[in-house]
Amino acid sequence: MSSSPDGHNGKLYIETVGCQMNVLDSELVVAALRKDGYELTDDPKAADTLLFNTCSVREHAEHKIYSSLGRLKYAKRTAPQKVIGVLGCMAQKDQDLIFERAPHVDIVVGTGQLAEIPRLIKETRSAEARQQQKAVSLGRRDGSVLEISSSFQSYDPLRDPEMRPTPFQAFVRIMIGCDKFCTYCVVPATRGPEQSRPPSHILSEVKVLADQGVKEICMLGQTVNSYKHTEDGRTHRLSDLMYAINEVPGIERIRFVTSYPKDMTDDLLHAVRDLPKAVKYLHAPLQHGCNDQLKLMKRGYTVEDYREMMHRIWETIPGCSVSSDFIVGFCGESEESHQLSIASIREFRFKNSFIFKYSERGGTKAASLMKDDIPEDVKKRRNNEMLAVQNEISEEDNAEFIGRRVSVLVEGQSKTAERKAARGEDASAPGDPLATQLMGRSECDRIVVFDGNPRLAGSTCEVEVHDCTGTTLIGSIVTKEVQHGSSGILPILS
Numbered sequence: 220m221s222s223s224p225d226g227h228n229g230k231l232y233i234e235t236v237g238c239q240m241n242v243l244d245s246e247l248v249v250a251a252l253r254k255d256g257y258e259l260t261d262d263p264k265a266a267d268t269l270l271f272n273t274c275s276v277r278e279h280a281e282h283k284i285y286s287s288l289g290r291l292k293y294a295k296r297t298a299p300q301k302v303i304g305v306l307g308c309m310a311q312k313d314q315d316l317i318f319e320r321a322p323h324v325d326i327v328v329g330t331g332q333l334a335e336i337p338r339l340i341k342e343t344r345s346a347e348a349r350q351q352q353k354a355v356s357l358g359r360r361d362g363s364v365l366e367i368s369s370s371f372q373s374y375d376p377l378r379d380p381e382m383r384p385t386p387f388q389a390f391v392r393i394m395i396g397c398d399k400f401c402t403y404c405v406v407p408a409t410r411g412p413e414q415s416r417p418p419s420h421i422l423s424e425v426k427v428l429a430d431q432g433v434k435e436i437c438m439l440g441q442t443v444n445s446y447k448h449t450e451d452g453r454t455h456r457l458s459d460l461m462y463a464i465n466e467v468p469g470i471e472r473i474r475f476v477t478s479y480p481k482d483m484t485d486d487l488l489h490a491v492r493d494l495p496k497a498v499k500y501l502h503a504p505l506q507h508g509c510n511d512q513l514k515l516m517k518r519g520y521t522v523e524d525y526r527e528m529m530h531r532i533w534e535t536i537p538g539c540s541v542s543s544d545f546i547v548g549f550c551g552e553s554e555e556s557h558q559l560s561i562a563s564i565r566e567f568r569f570k571n572s573f574i575f576k577y578s579e580r581g582g583t584k585a586a587s588l589m590k591d592d593i594p595e596d597v598k599k600r601r602n603n604e605m606l607a608v609q610n611e612i613s614e615e616d617n618a619e620f621i622g623r624r625v626s627v628l629v630e631g632q633s634k635t636a637e638r639k640a641a642r643g644e645d646a647s648a649p650g651d652p653l654a655t656q657l658m659g660r661s662e663c664d665r666i667v668v669f670d671g672n673p674r675l676a677g678s679t680c681e682v683e684v685h686d687c688t689g690t691t692l693i694g695s696i697v698t699k700e701v702q703h704g705s706s707g708i709l710p711i712l713s
Protein backbone atom coordinates (compact mmCIF):
# COMPACT_ATOMS: atom_id res chain seq x y z
CA MET A 220 0.00 0.00 0.00
CA SER A 221 1.46 3.38 -0.97
CA SER A 222 2.08 5.96 1.70
CA SER A 223 2.25 9.74 1.42
CA PRO A 224 5.10 11.84 2.91
CA ASP A 225 3.02 12.71 5.96
CA GLY A 226 2.33 9.08 6.64
CA HIS A 227 -1.25 8.45 5.49
CA ASN A 228 -2.22 5.81 2.97
CA GLY A 229 -4.01 8.35 0.78
CA LYS A 230 -7.37 6.61 1.04
CA LEU A 231 -10.35 8.78 1.89
CA TYR A 232 -13.80 7.54 2.86
CA ILE A 233 -16.68 10.02 3.02
CA GLU A 234 -20.25 9.35 4.06
CA THR A 235 -22.87 11.98 3.26
CA VAL A 236 -26.41 12.30 4.54
CA GLY A 237 -28.95 15.07 3.95
CA CYS A 238 -29.82 17.41 1.12
CA GLN A 239 -28.23 18.43 -2.19
CA MET A 240 -26.30 21.14 -0.35
CA ASN A 241 -24.47 18.40 1.58
CA VAL A 242 -23.86 16.40 -1.58
CA LEU A 243 -22.24 19.50 -3.10
CA ASP A 244 -20.21 20.19 0.06
CA SER A 245 -18.86 16.63 0.05
CA GLU A 246 -17.99 16.92 -3.63
CA LEU A 247 -16.01 20.09 -2.94
CA VAL A 248 -14.23 18.69 0.13
CA VAL A 249 -13.21 15.58 -1.80
CA ALA A 250 -11.96 17.76 -4.67
CA ALA A 251 -9.81 19.78 -2.23
CA LEU A 252 -8.38 16.64 -0.64
CA ARG A 253 -7.59 15.07 -4.01
CA LYS A 254 -5.22 17.98 -4.51
CA ASP A 255 -3.42 16.73 -1.36
CA GLY A 256 -3.04 13.30 -2.95
CA TYR A 257 -6.11 11.55 -1.54
CA GLU A 258 -8.07 8.92 -3.44
CA LEU A 259 -11.65 7.98 -2.64
CA THR A 260 -12.54 4.54 -1.40
CA ASP A 261 -15.96 3.16 -0.53
CA ASP A 262 -14.42 0.81 2.01
CA PRO A 263 -14.12 2.46 5.46
CA LYS A 264 -11.69 -0.27 6.56
CA ALA A 265 -9.26 0.63 3.77
CA ALA A 266 -9.27 4.36 4.53
CA ASP A 267 -7.23 6.16 7.10
CA THR A 268 -9.10 9.42 6.65
CA LEU A 269 -12.83 9.08 7.31
CA LEU A 270 -15.25 11.99 7.02
CA PHE A 271 -18.95 12.14 7.87
CA ASN A 272 -20.92 14.98 6.33
CA THR A 273 -23.98 15.28 8.49
CA CYS A 274 -27.56 16.53 8.57
CA SER A 275 -29.52 17.77 11.57
CA VAL A 276 -32.93 18.21 10.00
CA ARG A 277 -34.22 14.92 11.43
CA GLU A 278 -33.22 12.88 14.45
CA HIS A 279 -32.92 9.75 12.33
CA ALA A 280 -30.09 11.29 10.26
CA GLU A 281 -28.16 12.08 13.45
CA HIS A 282 -28.63 8.55 14.85
CA LYS A 283 -27.30 7.15 11.60
CA ILE A 284 -24.09 9.16 11.92
CA TYR A 285 -23.57 8.26 15.60
CA SER A 286 -24.01 4.57 14.67
CA SER A 287 -21.43 4.88 11.89
CA LEU A 288 -19.06 6.63 14.31
CA GLY A 289 -19.66 3.95 16.95
CA ARG A 290 -18.55 1.28 14.50
CA LEU A 291 -15.17 3.03 14.18
CA LYS A 292 -14.32 3.06 17.86
CA TYR A 293 -12.38 -0.18 17.77
CA ALA A 294 -10.73 0.65 14.44
CA LYS A 295 -9.38 3.89 15.86
CA ARG A 296 -8.02 2.07 18.92
CA THR A 297 -6.11 -0.41 16.79
CA ALA A 298 -5.09 2.13 14.11
CA PRO A 299 -4.67 5.48 15.88
CA GLN A 300 -3.26 7.11 12.73
CA LYS A 301 -6.78 7.13 11.27
CA VAL A 302 -8.24 10.64 11.20
CA ILE A 303 -12.01 10.78 11.78
CA GLY A 304 -13.89 13.98 11.03
CA VAL A 305 -17.50 15.08 11.45
CA LEU A 306 -18.58 17.88 9.10
CA GLY A 307 -21.66 19.89 8.30
CA CYS A 308 -24.89 20.70 10.09
CA MET A 309 -24.55 18.35 13.06
CA ALA A 310 -20.98 19.52 13.59
CA GLN A 311 -22.15 23.14 13.73
CA LYS A 312 -25.10 22.31 16.01
CA ASP A 313 -23.53 19.80 18.43
CA GLN A 314 -19.87 20.90 18.42
CA ASP A 315 -18.21 19.54 21.63
CA LEU A 316 -21.10 17.14 22.21
CA ILE A 317 -19.72 15.10 19.30
CA PHE A 318 -16.37 14.71 21.09
CA GLU A 319 -18.25 13.70 24.25
CA ARG A 320 -20.42 11.11 22.52
CA ALA A 321 -17.68 9.85 20.19
CA PRO A 322 -14.28 10.60 21.82
CA HIS A 323 -12.44 8.92 18.96
CA VAL A 324 -13.50 11.73 16.57
CA ASP A 325 -10.53 13.97 15.74
CA ILE A 326 -12.07 16.94 13.96
CA VAL A 327 -15.42 18.72 14.00
CA VAL A 328 -16.03 21.23 11.18
CA GLY A 329 -19.20 23.29 10.72
CA THR A 330 -20.86 24.16 7.40
CA GLY A 331 -19.25 27.59 7.30
CA GLN A 332 -15.67 26.37 7.82
CA LEU A 333 -15.25 23.61 5.24
CA ALA A 334 -12.22 25.31 3.66
CA GLU A 335 -10.30 24.47 6.86
CA ILE A 336 -10.56 20.71 6.41
CA PRO A 337 -7.28 19.99 4.52
CA ARG A 338 -5.30 22.04 7.08
CA LEU A 339 -7.03 20.42 10.06
CA ILE A 340 -6.41 16.92 8.74
CA LYS A 341 -2.74 17.71 8.15
CA GLU A 342 -2.30 19.23 11.62
CA THR A 343 -4.10 16.37 13.30
CA ARG A 344 -1.92 13.86 11.55
CA SER A 345 1.35 15.66 12.23
CA ALA A 346 0.67 16.52 15.90
CA GLU A 347 3.00 14.78 18.33
CA ALA A 348 0.24 14.06 20.80
CA ARG A 349 -3.39 13.49 19.86
CA GLN A 350 -5.28 16.74 19.77
CA GLN A 351 -8.95 17.12 18.86
CA GLN A 352 -9.70 20.14 16.66
CA LYS A 353 -12.84 22.11 16.01
CA ALA A 354 -13.72 24.78 13.42
CA VAL A 355 -17.24 26.13 13.75
CA SER A 356 -19.04 29.39 13.04
CA LEU A 357 -20.75 31.71 15.52
CA GLY A 358 -24.21 30.93 16.88
CA ARG A 359 -27.11 33.17 15.80
CA ARG A 360 -26.93 35.05 19.11
CA ASP A 361 -23.14 35.23 19.40
CA GLY A 362 -22.42 38.53 17.67
CA SER A 363 -23.63 41.18 15.24
CA VAL A 364 -25.26 40.05 11.99
CA LEU A 365 -22.06 41.03 10.19
CA GLU A 366 -19.86 39.04 12.56
CA ILE A 367 -22.09 35.99 12.36
CA SER A 368 -22.37 36.23 8.56
CA SER A 369 -18.63 36.48 8.10
CA SER A 370 -18.09 33.43 10.29
CA PHE A 371 -20.12 31.39 7.74
CA GLN A 372 -18.07 31.25 4.53
CA SER A 373 -19.68 29.95 1.35
CA TYR A 374 -17.36 27.16 0.19
CA ASP A 375 -17.16 27.22 -3.60
CA PRO A 376 -13.69 26.33 -4.85
CA LEU A 377 -13.36 25.19 -8.44
CA ARG A 378 -13.90 21.48 -8.66
CA ASP A 379 -12.42 18.40 -10.07
CA PRO A 380 -14.71 17.29 -12.94
CA GLU A 381 -14.33 13.68 -11.87
CA MET A 382 -16.08 14.36 -8.60
CA ARG A 383 -19.56 15.24 -9.86
CA PRO A 384 -22.42 12.75 -9.52
CA THR A 385 -22.51 12.64 -13.34
CA PRO A 386 -20.08 14.39 -15.71
CA PHE A 387 -22.82 16.51 -17.27
CA GLN A 388 -24.80 17.66 -14.22
CA ALA A 389 -23.56 20.08 -11.57
CA PHE A 390 -24.92 21.79 -8.50
CA VAL A 391 -23.99 25.44 -8.14
CA ARG A 392 -24.54 27.11 -4.79
CA ILE A 393 -25.96 30.59 -5.23
CA MET A 394 -26.63 31.38 -1.59
CA ILE A 395 -26.08 30.02 1.90
CA GLY A 396 -28.07 30.25 5.12
CA CYS A 397 -31.65 31.17 5.90
CA ASP A 398 -33.39 33.98 7.76
CA LYS A 399 -36.94 32.58 7.74
CA PHE A 400 -36.71 30.89 11.16
CA CYS A 401 -39.52 28.36 10.74
CA THR A 402 -40.14 27.16 14.27
CA TYR A 403 -39.25 23.50 13.62
CA CYS A 404 -36.05 24.09 11.63
CA VAL A 405 -32.37 24.05 12.63
CA VAL A 406 -31.05 25.41 9.32
CA PRO A 407 -30.84 29.10 10.35
CA ALA A 408 -28.54 27.94 13.18
CA THR A 409 -26.53 25.33 11.27
CA ARG A 410 -26.08 27.29 8.04
CA GLY A 411 -26.18 30.83 9.41
CA PRO A 412 -27.64 34.05 8.00
CA GLU A 413 -28.89 34.23 4.42
CA GLN A 414 -26.05 35.37 2.12
CA SER A 415 -26.19 35.48 -1.68
CA ARG A 416 -23.05 34.96 -3.75
CA PRO A 417 -22.06 37.64 -6.28
CA PRO A 418 -23.58 36.93 -9.72
CA SER A 419 -20.18 37.37 -11.41
CA HIS A 420 -18.74 34.51 -9.29
CA ILE A 421 -21.71 32.27 -10.07
CA LEU A 422 -21.48 32.97 -13.78
CA SER A 423 -17.72 32.30 -13.91
CA GLU A 424 -18.30 28.99 -12.14
CA VAL A 425 -21.04 28.05 -14.62
CA LYS A 426 -18.76 28.89 -17.58
CA VAL A 427 -15.97 26.70 -16.20
CA LEU A 428 -18.46 23.88 -15.64
CA ALA A 429 -19.80 24.28 -19.20
CA ASP A 430 -16.22 24.06 -20.53
CA GLN A 431 -15.85 20.81 -18.57
CA GLY A 432 -18.88 19.36 -20.39
CA VAL A 433 -21.64 20.14 -17.90
CA LYS A 434 -25.04 20.47 -19.56
CA GLU A 435 -27.39 20.84 -16.63
CA ILE A 436 -26.93 23.38 -13.87
CA CYS A 437 -28.95 23.06 -10.68
CA MET A 438 -28.76 26.21 -8.58
CA LEU A 439 -28.93 25.54 -4.85
CA GLY A 440 -30.15 27.61 -1.96
CA GLN A 441 -32.15 26.90 1.17
CA THR A 442 -34.66 29.45 -0.15
CA VAL A 443 -33.18 29.75 -3.62
CA ASN A 444 -35.74 32.20 -4.95
CA SER A 445 -34.92 34.67 -2.17
CA TYR A 446 -31.56 35.22 -3.95
CA LYS A 447 -30.63 38.89 -4.08
CA HIS A 448 -27.24 40.48 -4.61
CA THR A 449 -26.23 44.01 -5.51
CA GLU A 450 -23.22 44.20 -7.82
CA ASP A 451 -22.03 47.19 -9.87
CA GLY A 452 -24.95 49.25 -8.57
CA ARG A 453 -27.59 46.77 -9.77
CA THR A 454 -29.66 44.33 -7.76
CA HIS A 455 -29.65 40.84 -9.26
CA ARG A 456 -32.35 38.28 -8.53
CA LEU A 457 -32.71 34.61 -9.42
CA SER A 458 -34.45 35.48 -12.71
CA ASP A 459 -31.41 37.60 -13.72
CA LEU A 460 -29.11 34.67 -13.02
CA MET A 461 -31.32 32.45 -15.16
CA TYR A 462 -31.18 34.84 -18.12
CA ALA A 463 -27.39 35.07 -17.80
CA ILE A 464 -26.89 31.28 -17.53
CA ASN A 465 -29.25 30.72 -20.46
CA GLU A 466 -26.65 32.50 -22.63
CA VAL A 467 -23.77 30.21 -21.62
CA PRO A 468 -22.90 27.94 -24.58
CA GLY A 469 -23.04 24.24 -23.73
CA ILE A 470 -25.58 24.58 -20.93
CA GLU A 471 -28.85 22.93 -21.96
CA ARG A 472 -30.91 22.81 -18.79
CA ILE A 473 -31.23 25.14 -15.82
CA ARG A 474 -33.05 24.26 -12.63
CA PHE A 475 -33.11 25.45 -9.03
CA VAL A 476 -34.13 24.14 -5.59
CA THR A 477 -35.68 24.85 -3.09
CA SER A 478 -38.17 27.68 -3.54
CA TYR A 479 -39.86 29.51 -0.69
CA PRO A 480 -43.55 29.95 -1.63
CA LYS A 481 -43.76 33.58 -0.50
CA ASP A 482 -40.85 34.60 -2.71
CA MET A 483 -42.24 33.12 -5.94
CA THR A 484 -42.23 36.36 -7.90
CA ASP A 485 -43.66 36.90 -11.40
CA ASP A 486 -40.25 37.78 -12.90
CA LEU A 487 -39.05 34.31 -11.90
CA LEU A 488 -42.12 32.57 -13.32
CA HIS A 489 -41.68 34.51 -16.58
CA ALA A 490 -38.04 33.42 -16.76
CA VAL A 491 -39.04 29.76 -16.27
CA ARG A 492 -41.72 30.17 -18.97
CA ASP A 493 -39.63 32.10 -21.50
CA LEU A 494 -36.18 30.59 -21.27
CA PRO A 495 -35.83 27.54 -23.47
CA LYS A 496 -33.24 26.02 -21.15
CA ALA A 497 -35.33 26.40 -17.99
CA VAL A 498 -36.73 23.15 -16.62
CA LYS A 499 -40.49 23.54 -16.14
CA TYR A 500 -40.44 22.36 -12.57
CA LEU A 501 -40.65 24.08 -9.18
CA HIS A 502 -40.06 22.62 -5.76
CA ALA A 503 -42.10 24.85 -3.45
CA PRO A 504 -42.84 23.17 -0.09
CA LEU A 505 -46.30 23.87 1.34
CA GLN A 506 -45.44 21.94 4.56
CA HIS A 507 -49.06 21.81 5.77
CA GLY A 508 -52.59 22.26 4.48
CA CYS A 509 -53.95 23.85 7.67
CA ASN A 510 -53.50 27.54 8.45
CA ASP A 511 -53.26 26.97 12.21
CA GLN A 512 -50.37 24.58 11.68
CA LEU A 513 -48.66 26.91 9.19
CA LYS A 514 -48.92 29.66 11.80
CA LEU A 515 -47.40 27.46 14.50
CA MET A 516 -44.63 26.56 12.07
CA LYS A 517 -44.18 30.30 11.33
CA ARG A 518 -44.08 29.62 7.62
CA GLY A 519 -45.17 33.18 6.84
CA TYR A 520 -48.04 32.34 4.45
CA THR A 521 -51.52 30.86 4.52
CA VAL A 522 -53.03 28.12 2.36
CA GLU A 523 -54.84 30.95 0.50
CA ASP A 524 -51.49 32.62 -0.27
CA TYR A 525 -50.15 29.31 -1.52
CA ARG A 526 -53.25 28.78 -3.66
CA GLU A 527 -52.71 32.22 -5.21
CA MET A 528 -49.10 31.22 -6.03
CA MET A 529 -50.24 27.95 -7.60
CA HIS A 530 -52.79 29.76 -9.79
CA ARG A 531 -50.07 32.13 -10.99
CA ILE A 532 -47.82 29.15 -11.79
CA TRP A 533 -50.58 27.30 -13.66
CA GLU A 534 -51.56 30.42 -15.63
CA THR A 535 -48.01 31.50 -16.43
CA ILE A 536 -46.36 28.14 -17.15
CA PRO A 537 -48.93 25.60 -18.36
CA GLY A 538 -47.66 22.06 -17.77
CA CYS A 539 -45.20 23.13 -15.08
CA SER A 540 -44.74 20.44 -12.40
CA VAL A 541 -44.67 21.42 -8.77
CA SER A 542 -43.50 19.27 -5.89
CA SER A 543 -43.91 19.87 -2.18
CA ASP A 544 -42.59 18.89 1.24
CA PHE A 545 -44.97 18.13 4.10
CA ILE A 546 -44.49 17.74 7.83
CA VAL A 547 -46.98 15.33 9.36
CA GLY A 548 -47.68 15.08 13.08
CA PHE A 549 -46.41 18.53 14.01
CA CYS A 550 -47.29 19.84 17.50
CA GLY A 551 -51.06 19.88 18.12
CA GLU A 552 -51.97 18.52 14.67
CA SER A 553 -55.62 17.44 14.90
CA GLU A 554 -57.30 14.88 12.69
CA GLU A 555 -59.08 17.77 10.92
CA SER A 556 -55.85 19.59 10.19
CA HIS A 557 -54.29 16.37 8.91
CA GLN A 558 -57.27 15.97 6.57
CA LEU A 559 -56.59 19.50 5.28
CA SER A 560 -53.06 18.45 4.32
CA ILE A 561 -54.51 15.50 2.42
CA ALA A 562 -57.02 17.81 0.73
CA SER A 563 -54.18 20.13 -0.33
CA ILE A 564 -52.42 17.24 -2.11
CA ARG A 565 -55.63 16.56 -4.02
CA GLU A 566 -56.16 20.24 -4.81
CA PHE A 567 -52.62 21.14 -5.93
CA ARG A 568 -51.84 17.78 -7.56
CA PHE A 569 -48.14 17.82 -6.73
CA LYS A 570 -45.86 15.84 -9.01
CA ASN A 571 -44.51 14.29 -5.84
CA SER A 572 -44.29 15.16 -2.17
CA PHE A 573 -41.55 14.53 0.34
CA ILE A 574 -43.51 13.69 3.49
CA PHE A 575 -41.71 13.66 6.83
CA LYS A 576 -42.92 12.78 10.30
CA TYR A 577 -42.21 15.69 12.63
CA SER A 578 -38.97 15.21 14.52
CA GLU A 579 -38.31 17.62 17.39
CA ARG A 580 -34.94 19.37 17.03
CA GLY A 581 -33.10 20.84 20.00
CA GLY A 582 -32.50 24.58 19.83
CA THR A 583 -35.61 25.33 17.76
CA LYS A 584 -38.60 27.42 18.89
CA ALA A 585 -40.90 24.44 18.49
CA ALA A 586 -38.71 22.35 20.81
CA SER A 587 -38.65 25.01 23.52
CA LEU A 588 -42.23 26.32 23.27
CA MET A 589 -44.43 23.52 21.92
CA LYS A 590 -45.17 19.95 22.84
CA ASP A 591 -44.32 17.15 20.44
CA ASP A 592 -47.66 15.58 21.37
CA ILE A 593 -48.62 13.39 18.43
CA PRO A 594 -47.86 9.73 19.21
CA GLU A 595 -45.44 7.98 16.85
CA ASP A 596 -48.05 5.47 15.64
CA VAL A 597 -50.43 8.31 14.74
CA LYS A 598 -47.64 10.13 12.86
CA LYS A 599 -46.89 6.94 11.00
CA ARG A 600 -50.52 6.29 10.09
CA ARG A 601 -51.03 9.87 8.88
CA ASN A 602 -47.78 9.72 6.94
CA ASN A 603 -48.95 6.57 5.16
CA GLU A 604 -52.35 8.12 4.39
CA MET A 605 -50.69 11.13 2.80
CA LEU A 606 -48.30 8.98 0.81
CA ALA A 607 -51.17 6.86 -0.51
CA VAL A 608 -53.04 9.95 -1.76
CA GLN A 609 -49.90 11.44 -3.28
CA ASN A 610 -49.12 8.16 -5.07
CA GLU A 611 -52.65 8.02 -6.46
CA ILE A 612 -52.35 11.62 -7.79
CA SER A 613 -48.86 11.00 -9.20
CA GLU A 614 -49.99 7.89 -11.03
CA GLU A 615 -53.10 9.60 -12.45
CA ASP A 616 -51.03 12.55 -13.69
CA ASN A 617 -48.27 10.33 -15.07
CA ALA A 618 -50.92 8.37 -17.00
CA GLU A 619 -51.70 11.60 -18.90
CA PHE A 620 -48.28 11.21 -20.56
CA ILE A 621 -49.06 7.81 -22.09
CA GLY A 622 -48.92 8.17 -25.90
CA ARG A 623 -47.00 11.46 -25.66
CA ARG A 624 -43.35 12.17 -26.50
CA VAL A 625 -41.05 13.70 -23.93
CA SER A 626 -37.57 15.12 -24.29
CA VAL A 627 -35.23 13.34 -21.87
CA LEU A 628 -31.75 14.24 -20.67
CA VAL A 629 -30.26 10.77 -20.15
CA GLU A 630 -28.55 10.36 -16.78
CA GLY A 631 -27.32 6.77 -17.20
CA GLN A 632 -28.40 3.26 -16.25
CA SER A 633 -31.65 2.91 -14.34
CA LYS A 634 -31.52 1.76 -10.73
CA THR A 635 -32.93 -1.62 -11.81
CA ALA A 636 -30.16 -2.11 -14.38
CA GLU A 637 -27.53 -0.95 -11.87
CA ARG A 638 -28.78 -3.41 -9.27
CA LYS A 639 -28.74 -6.27 -11.79
CA ALA A 640 -25.20 -5.38 -12.87
CA ALA A 641 -24.08 -5.14 -9.23
CA ARG A 642 -25.43 -8.65 -8.60
CA GLY A 643 -23.51 -9.90 -11.64
CA GLU A 644 -26.74 -10.58 -13.56
CA ASP A 645 -27.29 -9.79 -17.23
CA ALA A 646 -28.47 -6.14 -17.31
CA SER A 647 -28.87 -5.94 -21.08
CA ALA A 648 -32.21 -5.06 -22.66
CA PRO A 649 -34.32 -7.92 -24.06
CA GLY A 650 -33.14 -8.70 -27.60
CA ASP A 651 -30.31 -6.14 -27.63
CA PRO A 652 -27.08 -7.05 -25.87
CA LEU A 653 -25.67 -3.54 -26.44
CA ALA A 654 -28.60 -1.82 -24.71
CA THR A 655 -29.67 -1.63 -21.10
CA GLN A 656 -32.44 0.16 -19.21
CA LEU A 657 -31.57 3.86 -19.04
CA MET A 658 -33.05 6.62 -16.95
CA GLY A 659 -33.32 10.36 -17.40
CA ARG A 660 -35.61 13.25 -16.67
CA SER A 661 -38.19 14.98 -18.81
CA GLU A 662 -38.37 18.76 -19.14
CA CYS A 663 -40.91 18.78 -16.30
CA ASP A 664 -38.62 16.67 -14.07
CA ARG A 665 -40.40 13.34 -14.46
CA ILE A 666 -38.23 10.23 -14.24
CA VAL A 667 -38.32 8.34 -17.55
CA VAL A 668 -36.92 4.83 -18.18
CA PHE A 669 -36.38 3.24 -21.59
CA ASP A 670 -33.97 0.81 -23.27
CA GLY A 671 -30.91 2.25 -24.99
CA ASN A 672 -27.15 2.15 -25.33
CA PRO A 673 -25.34 3.36 -22.18
CA ARG A 674 -23.31 5.66 -24.44
CA LEU A 675 -26.40 7.88 -24.61
CA ALA A 676 -25.69 9.13 -21.08
CA GLY A 677 -25.47 12.92 -21.26
CA SER A 678 -27.45 13.23 -24.48
CA THR A 679 -31.02 14.38 -25.04
CA CYS A 680 -33.47 11.86 -26.51
CA GLU A 681 -37.10 11.86 -27.57
CA VAL A 682 -38.95 9.09 -25.77
CA GLU A 683 -42.48 7.93 -26.43
CA VAL A 684 -44.27 7.01 -23.23
CA HIS A 685 -46.30 3.81 -23.22
CA ASP A 686 -46.72 3.01 -19.52
CA CYS A 687 -46.19 4.53 -16.09
CA THR A 688 -46.08 4.05 -12.35
CA GLY A 689 -46.59 6.72 -9.70
CA THR A 690 -42.91 7.63 -9.88
CA THR A 691 -41.80 6.75 -13.41
CA LEU A 692 -42.74 7.13 -17.07
CA ILE A 693 -41.84 4.05 -19.11
CA GLY A 694 -41.20 4.46 -22.82
CA SER A 695 -39.23 3.72 -25.96
CA ILE A 696 -36.62 5.86 -27.62
CA VAL A 697 -37.83 7.65 -30.76
CA THR A 698 -34.82 9.68 -31.82
CA LYS A 699 -31.51 10.24 -30.28
CA GLU A 700 -29.31 13.25 -30.56
CA VAL A 701 -25.82 12.64 -29.20
CA GLN A 702 -24.47 15.98 -28.05
CA HIS A 703 -20.92 17.22 -28.30
CA GLY A 704 -18.85 16.32 -25.30
CA SER A 705 -20.87 13.20 -24.58
CA SER A 706 -18.09 10.69 -24.23
CA GLY A 707 -20.34 7.85 -23.24
CA ILE A 708 -19.04 7.95 -19.66
CA LEU A 709 -21.40 6.19 -17.30
CA PRO A 710 -22.45 8.11 -14.23
CA ILE A 711 -20.50 7.57 -11.04
CA LEU A 712 -23.73 7.91 -9.09
CA SER A 713 -27.28 8.72 -10.04
Ligand code: SF4
Pocket residue numbers: 397398399400401404405406407441442479
Ligand atom coordinates in the same frame (compact mmCIF):
# COMPACT_ATOMS: atom_id res chain seq x y z
S1 SF4 B 1 -37.34 28.36 5.03
FE1 SF4 B 1 -37.85 27.47 7.01
S2 SF4 B 1 -37.70 25.25 6.64
FE2 SF4 B 1 -36.61 26.24 4.96
S3 SF4 B 1 -34.46 26.31 5.63
FE3 SF4 B 1 -35.41 28.26 6.21
S4 SF4 B 1 -36.09 27.97 8.33
FE4 SF4 B 1 -35.71 25.94 7.48
